[in-house]
C-alpha cells in the first residue's frame with residue numbers, strides 16, 4: 001500500500017481511460033503518481049469499461065483500418081456533427097495528436113482488432129480494442145502498476161482544497177491507512193461527467209430525468225466537476241447537452257452497457273405512448289444518427305417510445321439482449337405494450353398506405369420512402385404487414401454529459417478570470433465540452449480521454465518538477 005501521507009508529484013482523480021493515460025504519461029515523465037479511483041476494484045474504470053473503439057486520424061490504411069482518415073476529414077466530421085459548437089483550436093490539436101495515439105496506446109499494452117459485423121461502417125475510421133474496453137483498461141492498469149504508479153480503490157474524493165487557482169490537497173470520504181488529506185504538487189482531474197447524478201440532471205430536465213437510464217457507471221456523479229466549478233474554474237458547454245441513445249426500457253438503471261442499445265429503428269417505425277409517430281426513422285445512415293434518439297425519446301410523454309417492426313426484418317440487425325415483445329395481430333401487440341389498439345392500428349395502416357415502391361438497401365440512402373404523411377420516413381420505408389408483429393420499448397439512455405471545465409492545449413484548467421490554473425489539469429469526459437458543444441462522432445469519447453490524458457499527465461509532471 002502506498003504511503004498516502006507523503007506529498008506526490010501528481011495526483012490523478014478517476015480510474016478510467018483519461019486517468020490511466022494521464023498517470024502513465026506523468027510517470028513516464030519521471031513524476032511520482034497517485035491514482036484515486038472512487039469505485040471498488042471490480043468496478044474500476046468508469047464508463048471506459050463499456051467502450052469498444054476509438055477514432056483517430058491516420059494517413060493510410062493499417063492492419064486493422066481499411067483506409068485513410070485524414071485530419072481534414074476528421075475535422076469536417078466534427079464540425080458537421082457539432083454544428084460548429086467546438087473550440088476549433090483545441091479540436092484541431094486533438095485531431096493532430098490522435099494520429100500519434102494509435103501507436104502510443106499500443107506501447108502502453110493495448111491491442112487493436114479490426115471491426116466486426118455490425119460495426120463495419122466504422123472500419124476505416126475507428127480502431128477497436130481487442131477484448132473491448134475492459135481488456136483495454138486492464139492493459140493500462142497493468143502498465144501503470146509496472147511503472148510504479150500507486151493506485152488506490154474505494155477512494156472517493158469529497159473535497160478539494162484550492163487557493164487562487166492552485167490545488168493544495170484532496171480529501172477522501174473514508175480514511176485510508178489513517179490518511180484523509182492527500183497532497184500533491186499537481187492535480188489531474190479525470191473523474192467523468194455528472195450523468196449518474198439524477199438530481200443534477202433534474203436541474204435541467206425536470207422530473208423527466210427520473211425516467212432516464214444511465215448506460216454506464218453509477219460512480220460518475222460529477223462531484224469533482226462541481227467542486228472545480230464552485231472553486232473558480234471556468235465552465236464550458238451546455239449542461240443539457242449529452243450523448244444519449246435509445247436503449248431498452250427493461251435495462252437496469254445503471255451500467256447496462258452496449259448490449260441494451262437498439263439499432264432497429266431504421267427497420268420499422270417508432271411511436272410514443274399515444275401510438276403516434278414523432279420523427280423520421282429513415283433520416284440518415286444509422287451510425288450518423290443513432291445518437292439523436294435518446295433526446296427524441298426524452299421529449300416524448302413519460303419518456304417512453306416503442307420501435308415497431310414485423311417478422312420480415314427480425315434478423316436484419318444485431319441481436320438484442322432483451323427479446324422483442326410479440327403479437328400475432330397489431331391489436332394483440334398494442335395490448336401487451338399497453339397502447340391503444342385502435343390508435344396503433346391507425347398509425348400502421350396510414351404508414352403502410354404512404355409507403356412508395358423502391359429498392360431496399362439499408363447501407364445507402366435508398367429510395368424506399370413514404371409520401372403524404374407527417375413525419376415522413378425518407379428512406380428504408382417498407383410496409384409493416386408480416387406477422388408476428390414485434391416491438392422494443394425504449395427509454396433515453398444517457399451515455400455522458402458535456403458540461404465541463406475549460407482547458408487550454410496543455411490540458412490545463414482555465415480559471416473564471418481567464419488565467420490558466422497554476423497546477424490543475426483535466427482530461428476526458430470532465431472536459432469533453434471543450435470539443436463537443438453538442439452532437440457526437442462514434443469513438444471520440446476515447447480520443448478526448450487518451451489525447452488530453454496523455455498531455456495532462458506530461459504537463460502535470462513538468463509542472464510538479466518546476
Ligand SMILES: Cc1cc2nc3c(=O)[nH]c(=O)nc-3n(C[C@H](O)[C@H](O)[C@H](O)COP(=O)(O)OP(=O)(O)OC[C@H]3O[C@@H](n4cnc5c(N)ncnc54)[C@H](O)[C@@H]3O)c2cc1C
Nearest residue numbers: 015016018038046047048052053157216428429443445446
Ligand atoms: C455503454 C457505453 C459505450 C461506450 N462506447 C464508447 C466507444 O466505443 N468509444 C468511445 O470513444 N466512447 C464510448 N463511450 C464513452 C466513453 O466511455 C467515455 O467517453 C470515456 O470512457 C470517458 O473516459 P473518462 O476516463 O473521462 O471517464 P470514465 O472512464 O467514466 O472514468 C471516470 C472515473 O472517475 C471516477 N470517479 C468519479 N468521481 C470520483 C470521485 N469523486 N473520486 C474518485 N474517483 C471518482 C469513476 O469511478 C471512474 O473511474 C461509451 C460509453 C458507454 C456508457
